[in-house]
Amino acid sequence: MTLLDFARGPALHWSLVVFVVGVLWRLFGIFLLKHKRDLNEARNGGVAPWLGGLKLVVMRSWPRKEFMPSTGYNEAMGYVFHIGLAIVVFGGAFHITFIKGLLGVSWPSLPNSVIYFTGVITVATLVAVLVRRLTHPVLRVLSNFDDYFSWFVTIAPLVTGLMAVAHLGARYETLLAVHILSFELLLLWFPFGKLMHAFFIVPSRAVTGYMFTRKGAST
């Protein structure tokens, strides 16, 4: 079995199993906890709490103007690398072929030049994000292994992917295998660290939006 066979075969299979089981375990570990009923009289005449939950899910994606001067850079960097990742993962012809093989669904791809350019911008942004984490006093205090390792498993598939398309440093098959393995490392780590925010972001915002709207409080 070659390294590429291993990456495409058992490594992919088991990393997907860990990803799916891990994500479900973490989500249900929380969702199955008791949901306390709020016995206090709700504020009358306001927005329905569930609508408030939905509103916060949407509205919190954009910072308030009052906070923009202090958080704008942070938010902008976050947007750039998240959108960049989405374009590369879901727009690249290689990835669409891979997803088709896995799930049987496909869609038109973006031109390779767009994908490569976006990949480079995303890598550069992630490097800037790391530099900020290493130098900003607040982020230095808050950061732990999870932050740095999650950063590593996010940037690794991007870097190895760019190396593979550029045929940089080794045979193409080897570079492709390393790229797939780096993606599998991301899948393996995903359920255990902060990457889970991709799943938590909606319920975490929604629960606050619901509780606060019920009181008529600010969201």
Added chain:
Amino acid sequence: MSADTDSTVDLKLPGMGVKKPQVRYDQQGEMSDQERLAQAMRHFAKDFGYAASIHMDSCIHCGMCAEACHFYVTTGDPKYTPIWKIEPFKQAYKREAGPFALFYRLFNLKPAVNTDQLRHWQELIYDSCTQCGRCTMICPMGIDIAGLVGQARHAMFKAGLVPHELHAVAERAETEGSPLGAKPEVFKDRVEWMADENDIEIPMDAEKADILLTMSSIEIMKYPQSIAAMAKVMEHLGLSYTFSSEGYEATNFGLLSGNTDWQRDMSMKLINAAIKCGAKYLILPECGHAYSAMRWAGASMYGKPLPFKVRHISEFLGEQISNGRLKVKAQVNKTVTYHDPCQVARRGGAVEAPRTVLKALGAEMHEMKENRGLNWCCGGGGGVITIHRADPIRYKAFQIKMEQVENTGAELLVTSCSNCRQTFDDGQEHFKWDKTAQSMLELVADNLVES
């Protein structure tokens, strides 16, 4: 608390509370460190529902919450980052209670919390968090950090790790019925005094009444005119009301210190008094945490929906003006800025009612740049004003407030929280500032249309 702990209340200070202790006792009870830790962890996880868990699990360490916190913004010290204030509990949650606790323990991804860490964090959980909840407004994950600090306080109380002065006033509130010595006989005496001085009848312990009025200890001891103001408004409206010597103190230091049992005891006194007189409404005084404790947690303490409605006095006044029953003279004729008490406005939802009242009084509103849900806290909430060692950072945080007020150019500063008022009084004295925070309730009482 140790028997020799000094818990003498100083009523002459602008910010009332326990006198500055010569020797601090920031640890209560005789327990080994291991026991303290076990108590803290057990009670932190207790009552840990879905909402708190998802918030514990969702932080992405973006650090944005720091920018919303007055203690961080004015000191630049990263330890005041709101989410960092609960770090030991996040650590404990992931290691001991989260869905992957086993995994975290196995690979030691989260080290075990120790008692020294909790001692060290006492300053962050109590001294430098007013639970104002401004951080909740900025968090991209929508985490209610102030709520989690409340949960952390439950654990710290059980571990006997509450700051000296805050524990002292909370214990006094539990044993004497008031944190500042406003015992029933003192309260009755002050109500009688206000009745005489203002030449009005103030009912006490009426058998039946539609409305039960309550007060905060700060008002009873420092701003007693509020007692008369409440009574004058009720007289003007021709409502059936009473004070009760069995349930009058709305301040809830059980909530602030983190003792849920005491919180329940304090809430139940008011609930039982309201039920006893058959009240349809329980009116809370100008006090922020009283509103959180009774309006948004009273039924949780009672265990079922309350058989009466609960309103903050500013909401009640706003409702009565809107429906035309409360008639006030529009003769303030000054520029006014309103300080939104965090627990009443941002976290309580009573935002527009005070503005309705002030406009009816003829005030020309000059809003602060950040107002309503984004208003900056005065720095004294959450029990912080009681803790003397917190004074230096509290004064720093207060400077934001002074600047906000000054920038409005308003002639009059008004609020609807007595704890904010005393924080303003204290800041005013400290900085030799020329602004005094006025009570909205007293402003209304002074401008009632004579019937």
